[in-house]
Amino acid sequence: MIAFDNVAYSYGGGELLSEISLRLAPGSFHFLTGPSGAGKSTFLKLCYGELLPSAGRITLFDREVRSLSRDDIALTRRRIGMVQQDCQFLDHLPLAANVALPLTVAGKASVPQDLSDLLGWVGLGQLADALPPSLSGGERQRAALARAIIIGPDVVLADEPTGNLDWEMSLRLLTLLVELNRMGKTVLIATHDLNLIRQAKSQIAARVLRISKRRIQLAGADL
Amino acid sequence: MSLLSRLTPDRKADRQADRVVPPSGHSAWLTSFTAGAMAFLAVFALALSLAAGRLADRWSDALERTATVRLSAPEDQMDLQTKAVLAVLSTTPGIASSRAMTDAEQRALLEPWFGPDLPVDALPLPRLIEVTESGAGYDGEGLRQRLAAEAPGAVLDDHTRWRRPLAVAAGRLRLLGLLSIGLIGTATAAMITLAASAALAANAQVVRVLRQVGARDAYIARAFVRRFTLRAISGAAVGTLVGMIGVALLPSTDTAGGFLTGLGFQGLGWLYPLTLPPLVAVVAFAATRAAAFRKLRELT
Numbered sequence: 001m002i003a004f005d006n007v008a009y010s011y012g013g014g015e016l017l018s019e020i021s022l023r024l025a026p027g028s029f030h031f032l033t034g035p036s037g038a039g040k041s042t043f044l045k046l047c048y049g050e051l052l053p054s055a056g057r058i059t060l061f062d063r064e065v066r067s068l069s070r071d072d073i074a075l076t077r078r079r080i081g082m083v084q085q086d087c088q089f090l091d092h093l094p095l096a097a098n099v100a101l102p103l104t105v106a107g108k109a110s111v112p113q114d115l116s117d118l119l120g121w122v123g124l125g126q127l128a129d130a131l132p133p134s135l136s137g138g139e140r141q142r143a144a145l146a147r148a149i150i151i152g153p154d155v156v157l158a159d160e161p162t163g164n165l166d167w168e169m170s171l172r173l174l175t176l177l178v179e180l181n182r183m184g185k186t187v188l189i190a191t192h193d194l195n196l197i198r199q200a201k202s203q204i205a206a207r208v209l210r211i212s213k214r215r216i217q218l219a220g221a222d223l
Numbered sequence: 224m225s226l227l228s229r230l231t232p233d234r235k236a237d238r239q240a241d242r243v244v245p246p247s248g249h250s251a252w253l254t255s256f257t258a259g260a261m262a263f264l265a266v267f268a269l270a271l272s273l274a275a276g277r278l279a280d281r282w283s284d285a286l287e288r289t290a291t292v293r294l295s296a297p298e299d300q301m302d303l304q305t306k307a308v309l310a311v312l313s314t315t316p317g318i319a320s321s322r323a324m325t326d327a328e329q330r331a332l333l334e335p336w337f338g339p340d341l342p343v344d345a346l347p348l349p350r351l352i353e354v355t356e357s358g359a360g361y362d363g364e365g366l367r368q369r370l371a372a373e374a375p376g377a378v379l380d381d382h383t384r385w386r387r388p389l390a391v392a393a394g395r396l397r398l399l400g401l402l403s404i405g406l407i408g409t410a411t412a413a414m415i416t417l418a419a420s421a422a423l424a425a426n427a428q429v430v431r432v433l434r435q436v437g438a439r440d441a442y443i444a445r446a447f448v449r450r451f452t453l454r455a456i457s458g459a460a461v462g463t464l465v466g467m468i469g470v471a472l473l474p475s476t477d478t479a480g481g482f483l484t485g486l487g488f489q490g491l492g493w494l495y496p497l498t499l500p501p502l503v504a505v506v507a508f509a510a511t512r513a514a515a516f517r518k519l520r521e522l523t
Contacts, residue, residue: 075437078437088428106437
């Protein structure tokens with residue numbers, strides 16, 4: 001689904017990631033952890049084609065990322081739902097329209113009942129008409145998750161999705177992500193919150209990857 | 224959960240895609256205002272061009288009229304010299320025909336100045352000979368020399384030739400009007416390009432969000448192009464309407480036939496300015512589309 005083969009990424013003259021080789025199998029659940037600035041966000045951006053590797057080979061859905069045209073990358077992103085820590089929305093559109101945006105840009109109309117159900121699933125059923133600037137941090141994260149999955153992606157990537165949330169809200173978001181994984185979606189969460197990882201491992205078989213010294217290693221049981 | 228399985232990709236296309244562009248901003252009124260102002264100016268440039276065209280045609284037509292040989296001679300030699308002049312003219316290359324005007328025709332020419340009772344027979348009036356040029360024209364200097372030799376009292380009056388530089392000037396004026404329209408169109412394209420680029424730069428967050436959710440450049444560009452084209456055509460429609468009203472309020476052509484009083488549209492000419500809003504829309508479409516794709520490549 002997403003495969004890295006001896007990938008390196010350099011920025012500003014220095015190498016941020018090097019010798020990265022891994023494969024995200026369909027239906028898998030991964031955490032990516034490491035200290036701030038280690039390259040977690042960079043790794044996620046490499047995963048959905050926002051950045052290109054300096055060396056090595058990244059394959060997205062069996063196609064080498066360098067061979068993808070701009071349109072191909074756009075179409076690939078429709079198969080990858082992205083939840084970022086600093087979720088951005090179209091502030092002039094109500095929440096429901098923002099959540100339905102992946103369908104809109106794909107030329108598909110959203111079914112009002114489905115959209116309503118989805119908003120209810122993430123606990124935002126009453127805020128369908130609210131404008132994004134009026135939402136709290138937790139509401140924005142859940143809205144971003146709803147937007148990420150509305151088009152039915154194969155992979156969900158989340159970059160510090162609980163970074164601005166309290167513990168209760170973090171657990172709620174984690175539950176949604178776990179539920180998605182149980183439905184067959186591949187999930188990768190970048191986080192430095194080890195408590196969140198421990199909580200998830202109690203619910204689901206998750207692999208934990210750790211970025212250390214520019215490389216990604218499989219973490220042991222010392223979390 | 225059955226919900227996600229119901230979110231299948233085969234849904235009816237959303238026709239409100241252009242809503243992704245924020246509705247307001249400086250670029251909005253700037254585009255409308257620019258298109259309106261340019262269309263307003265274009266209406267006057269078009270009116271100038273059409274009026275100059277009519278003037279050039281009128282003066283060009285005048286060039287094709289007959290020249291005149293004015294023959295002054297003693298009464299007993301008048302017929303003889305008239306025949307000599309006609310003989311010279313008939314053998315001059317570039318002259319299609321020539322004929323001596325009758326007394327009645329000469330009286331008619333003088334009537335506006337001297338009244339209908341002018342005794343043409345009693346006055347020593349010169350004989351007027353009407354000359355019609357052929358397409359190639361004739362050698363005026365050569366003809367004058369031949370006339371001087373054959374009929375010393377004959378004077379070639381090619382007074383129509385003063386119209387030639389005027390006709391050329393009118394033609395240039397028409398060209399200037401068309402050039403102005405071209406410049407106005409180019410300036411419109413430049414202004415709208417700047418406005419579109421500014422709008423895209425100001426909406427970098429919108430572009431980022433759209434890209435993150437899988438929007439192709441063509442989709443993003445289309446949303447901006449549609450918005451700017453609609454603004455441009457609406458602004459141009461208002462500008463054209465105001466311009467046409469302005470032209471309609473100009474003094475109409477009077478009998479003096481001055482150029483300025485003839486500035487305006489006539490008959491079907493009033494339809495020409497109606498093509499300006501669609502033209503501005505085409506210019507806006509092309510300019511915004513080019514600017515959008517260029518800016519989107521920069522925003523990568």
